[in-house]
Amino acid sequence: MTYLIFRFYGFQTLLTDKERKEILALNTNDIKKLDNKIENLYSKYKKEFESYKSQIIDIIEYCLFNDDENLKDLKPLERLVVFYSKKNIEEYNILKYNQFNKVIKINKDISKKTEKEIIKDLKDRENNRYGIQEIYEIDNFYNLLFLELYFILQEKTYLKKCKNCGKYFLTTNSAVIYCDNVFADKKTCREIGANKVFTKNLEKDEAYNLYRKVYKKKQALAKSKGGSFEIEYNLFKAQGKDKKNAYKLKEITKEEFIKWINKQ
Numbered sequence: 001m002t003y004l005i006f007r008f009y010g011f012q013t014l015l016t017d018k019e020r021k022e023i024l025a026l027n028t029n030d031i032k033k034l035d036n037k038i039e040n041l042y043s044k045y046k047k048e049f050e051s052y053k054s055q056i057i058d059i060i061e062y063c064l065f066n067d068d069e070n071l072k073d074l075k076p077l078e079r080l081v082v083f084y085s086k087k088n089i090e091e092y093n094i095l096k097y098n099q100f101n102k103v104i105k106i107n108k109d110i111s112k113k114t115e116k117e118i119i120k121d122l123k124d125r126e127n128n129r130y131g132i133q134e135i136y137e138i139d140n141f142y143n144l145l146f147l148e149l150y151f152i153l154q155e156k157t158y159l160k161k162c163k164n165c166g167k168y169f170l171t172t173n174s175a176v177i178y179c180d181n182v183f184a185d186k187k188t189c190r191e192i193g194a195n196k197v198f199t200k201n202l203e204k205d206e207a208y209n210l211y212r213k214v215y216k217k218k219q220a221l222a223k224s225k226g227g228s229f230e231i232e233y234n235l236f237k238a239q240g241k242d243k244k245n246a247y248k249l250k251e252i253t254k255e256e257f258i259k260w261i262n263k264q
């Protein structure tokens, strides 16, 4: 992850003028030379990047995965307000170099309040003591990193911690709780999760029965006629497994599952 951030996230804003000129002088067709150069720079900045990674993890843990009872009803961005107000921001240059008060505008002075008081204020929705304004100016590297984080905390993209392997992953479906990484025996965490789901009453389930019916029909056609029917059957088998798992894990509704089967 650290290396990926380094390569793709506008890292050039961190480099010295000389380093930037050296990169620009390289022939972009010479991938090897370019790779070498970037890797050299990466080793130079590695420590800094590892620090960004741990800063992001700290913030994300606090805003998304913190089980603290006091924070329970606060939205991720509201938690960020508490984090920003009460943690030592000197240690978090991602926050420090962002004009946070411009991005999230709090209508009330909270600088002298305790953590508990800020949480109480934020929870008091009727009094609407705070408002969130979306303004972002990007003129340095920290702005970019912060903006990515900001989108995650706004729940436009969901950052989840896999219930099976514990690793972070991104999804656009808030119902997803397992990642798609292969965990063991060629099975992904999501498949493992779906297999754990109670399936006793599945035979009585209309969506599942419809799925079985279509499955058997396609299988028989593939066997007797082959060719394109076989291709179609294999496609259905692969996609169907995924949809069936999604249905079992309640990532999609019964209606969505049936709609998909009927389209096949």
Ligand SMILES: [Zn+2]
Binding pocket: 162, 163, 164, 165, 166, 167, 178, 179, 180, 181, 183, 189, 190
């Ligand atoms: Zn996982």
